[in-house]
Every structure is written in C-alpha cells, then in structure tokens.
Amino acid sequence: MYYFLLSARGRALEGQVNRREWLTNMGMGLAGVSAGRQAGGGATPAAPAQPAQPPGAGATLPLVEFEPRSMLHVEETAVDKPRFPVIDVHTHLSFSRQGGMRYAAPPEELLPVMDRRGVQTMVNLTGGTGEGLAETIARYDRAHPGRFITFTEPSWGRASEPGYAAFQGDQIGAAARAGARGLKVLKTLGLYLRDGGPSGPLVAVDDKRFDPMWEACGGHGLPVAIHIADPEAFFLPTDRFNERYEELANHPDWSFSAPGFPSFRALLEACDRVFARHPKTTFIALHVGHNAENLAVVSERLERFPNMSVELGARIGELGRQPRTARRFFERWQDRILFGTDAVPHGTQTPQQIFGDELYRIYYRFLQTEDEYFDYAPAPVPPQGRWRIYGLGLPDAILRKVYSENATRVLNVRA
Numbered sequence: 001m002y003y004f005l006l007s008a009r010g011r012a013l014e015g016q017v018n019r020r021e022w023l024t025n026m027g028m029g030l031a032g033v034s035a036g037r038q039a040g041g042g043a044t045p046a047a048p049a050q051p052a053q054p055p056g057a058g059a060t061l062p063l064v065e066f067e068p069r070s071m072l073h074v075e076e077t078a079v080d081k082p083r084f085p086v087i088d089v090h091t092h093l094s095f096s097r098q099g100g101m102r103y104a105a106p107p108e109e110l111l112p113v114m115d116r117r118g119v120q121t122m123v124n125l126t127g128g129t130g131e132g133l134a135e136t137i138a139r140y141d142r143a144h145p146g147r148f149i150t151f152t153e154p155s156w157g158r159a160s161e162p163g164y165a166a167f168q169g170d171q172i173g174a175a176a177r178a179g180a181r182g183l184k185v186l187k188t189l190g191l192y193l194r195d196g197g198p199s200g201p202l203v204a205v206d207d208k209r210f211d212p213m214w215e216a217c218g219g220h221g222l223p224v225a226i227h228i229a230d231p232e233a234f235f236l237p238t239d240r241f242n243e244r245y246e247e248l249a250n251h252p253d254w255s256f257s258a259p260g261f262p263s264f265r266a267l268l269e270a271c272d273r274v275f276a277r278h279p280k281t282t283f284i285a286l287h288v289g290h291n292a293e294n295l296a297v298v299s300e301r302l303e304r305f306p307n308m309s310v311e312l313g314a315r316i317g318e319l320g321r322q323p324r325t326a327r328r329f330f331e332r333w334q335d336r337i338l339f340g341t342d343a344v345p346h347g348t349q350t351p352q353q354i355f356g357d358e359l360y361r362i363y364y365r366f367l368q369t370e371d372e373y374f375d376y377a378p379a380p381v382p383p384q385g386r387w388r389i390y391g392l393g394l395p396d397a398i399l400r401k402v403y404s405e406n407a408t409r410v411l412n413v414r415a
Contacts, residue, residue, distance in 0.1 A: 090340030105345035169212030218281030292318035313342030320389020351379035
C-alpha cells in the first residue's frame with residue numbers, strides 16, 4: 001500500500017533552522033527582551049522553552065484514507081434541473097446473462113428521479129438480443145413511451161461460426177423491426193473477443209466480418225454507440241507515474257498494459273478505419289471519442305468523419321480539469337456532442353456512474369455554471385483521479401443542442 005507523510009512540522013532543509021522553532025524562538029526572545037526592560041534589567045532574553053512536538057508529527061496515513069477538504073471559499077451553485085429537457089444517451093438498465101436478461105432497476109424506480117432532474121428520456125444501450133431484447137423493449141419502451149429507448153447488441157458468441165457476417169447483418173434488421181433504436185458495441189470488440197476460445201487471437205475492431213453489421217445499421221437508420229478503448233492511462237504500467245494509480249490498483253483487471261493487448265493508438269486507428277469504410281452509418285464514439293484527455297485529436301477525428309458524434313459519459317472528470325480547452329471544444333462541435341452519463345442504477349464499483357439525483361446535479365453544474373473546483377462524482381474520494389473540476393458555463397444555444405437536440409437528430413426521434 002502507498003503511504004505518504006502528513007507532518008504538521010514539515011522537514012527543514014539540511015543546515016537550516018526549523019521554521020516553527022525559529023518563529024517560536026523569535027516570539028519568546030522578543031517577549032523576554034520586553035520583560036527585561038520593564039523590570040529595569042538588561043536586554044538579555046529569557047531562555048526559550050523547548051517547543052512541544054506538533055500534533056501528528058511523524059505520522060503516516062494510508063492514501064486510501066486521505067479525504068482532504070478544500071479550503072477554497074468559492075461560489076457553489078446548486079443546479080437541480082437542466083435549463084432544457086435532457087436525453088441521456090448513455091445508460092445501462094439491463095444486462096445480458098446466461099439464462100436471460102438482468103435488470104438493474106424497474107421503470108417505477110427510475111421515473112421519479114428522471115422527473116425530478118428533468119430527464120426526458122434514458123437510452124438503455126445494453127438491451128440484449130433476440131427474446132431478451134424484445135423483453136427489455138416491452139418492459140421499458142412500450143410500457144412508458146417516450147421515456148426509454150433501447151439499443152441492441154451483437155451476438156458475440158457466434159462471431160467465430162461460419163456464416164456469422166450474414167447472420168449478424170440480418171440480426172440488425174430483426175432488431176430494428178422489434179423496436180431497437182441503435183446498436184451498442186462494448187469493448188468486448190478489440191480487447192476481449194477472441195477467435196477459437198480464450199487462448200485464440202484477439203479479433204480486430206476493423207475485422208471485415210462485421211462490415212455487414214455496420215452497413216445494416218446505416219441501412220436501417222440505427223446509430224452505433226461504440227466503446228473500444230478506455231482512458232490512455234489504462235494502457236500504461238500501473239506505477240508511481242500513472243495518474244490513475246488508485247483506480248487501477250482498486251481494479252487491476254481494468255489494466256491493458258500487459259503483453260497481448262493492442263495499444264491505445266492501435267485501437268483508435270482501427271476504429272477510424274471502420275468509420276471511413278462506412279460513411280453512411282452514424283457512429284457515436286462514447287466517452288468523448290475514447291480520448292477525453294486529448295481533445296485536439298478528437299477534434300481532428302470529428303473533422304475527418306462527418307458520420308461521427310461523441311458523448312460525455314463518465315468523462316466530465318477529464319473535461320472539467322481543462323475547462324478552457326473543453327469550452328472551446330463545445331463551441332466548435334456543439335452540433336456533434338450528445339449528453340450522456342453512463343449511469344448504472346445501484347452500481348458500486350464506479351461512483352461516477354451511479355444513477356441518482358446527485359449524478360445529474362453534478363453534470364448540470366458542470367455544463368451550466370462557472371463554479372470552480374468541485375467534485376466530479378458523488379463519492380468521498382475522487383474515483384478516477386485525485387482532482388476536481390471547473391464548470392464550463394455554456395450558453396443556452398449550446399446547452400439546448402447538447403441536452404437533447406443533437407440526440408433527437410442522431411436517434412431519429414421526436415423531441
């Protein structure tokens with residue numbers, strides 16, 4: 001476990017007097033001079049007493065227990081509702097499991113929070129396939145029209161079978177007829193999916209067996225929400241130089257720095273080849289195009305690929321620590337940025353994604369105010385890195401687009 005010293009004294013440089021001791025002696029020396037003069041004696045000061053050890057001197061504290069409280073006195077704005085209705089394009093309400101679908105929360109639990117926080121619609125990206133997809137659509141979309149939208153997923157388990165390419169293309173059409181409004185591609189593709197079992201070679205993001213799937217999405221008007229890479233730090237060694245050290249130490253299986261995984265750059269390049277090969281298919285590159293730490297690169301990709309949009313899910317911690325750069329990014333790409341949170345009801349491992357009132361308040365505060373140095377997640381310890389964020393204070397014209405207008409166009413739904 002990493003430790004660091006929290007010392008009330010500090011360490012004096014070699015050959016220098018301890019600052020606290022020096023100030024104490026100065027005070028006592030001056031007091032002694034004054035007392036001597038009042039008594040009619042000489043100017044020799046009284047001998048100073050030895051300073052007491054400050055509280056906590058020499059103590060150590062585990063980093064995991066360090067919860068510093070900011071001493072800044074700055075404006076704090078409570079934003080309970082957005083200025084305009086919100087479409088959250090990145091949530092996870094259901095999950096495919098062997099034996100059927102698992103649901104994180106029923107609509108009756110979600111709707112009161114949505115109403116309190118001005119969320120018009122939640123897009124459930126992980127809606128499953130086949131019968132599971134139909135069940136999910138019936139549970140959310142059809143039971144509460146306009147409040148929920150469900151995406152389908154590829155049938156990864158059949159990817160190594162003969163005829164998969166045609167099968168998967170046909171499945172997109174079937175999903176569209178069942179009511180799916182898009183396709184979600186998890187980072188299963190590129191980082192986990194292997195040919196011939198767990199020991200086989202990784203399947204590349206731009207493998208041509210998926211071309212019929214991408215084309216079918218374009219043909220049926222279904223956008224592809226794609227996530228093929230985590231933050232760049234996850235591809236670097238988990239050592240003292242890694243700013244996500246705590247997060248990766250808590251979740252070692254999130255690291256892709258070991259041999260056998262593609263590099264961060266290789267994944268993005270493969271993704272770009274897919275975008276280029278399928279210009280009639282709309283792609284939502286999740287998590288700010290997988291690269292929220294490098295908005296210049298994301299901008300260059302948006303310039304190259306008119307069929308690419310991005311969303312914000314679980315990345316305001318990155319955007320909010322570069323507020324001037326992020327603000328310029330929003331101004332330039334205001335028509336291509338969608339609102340998303342990556343919310344998961346009752347999640348535990350990722351505090352920055354737990355669905356609830358506080359999650360939405362933080363996002364609205366980030367987008368609408370110019371508040372300084374506030375938490376990006378409702379958690380006692382910043383879960384992604386030990387920093388805080390600054391608000392962008394976006395104008396209404398941009399907020400209206402990001403909150404819902406861009407999503408209605410990309411998803412082809414009514415406002």
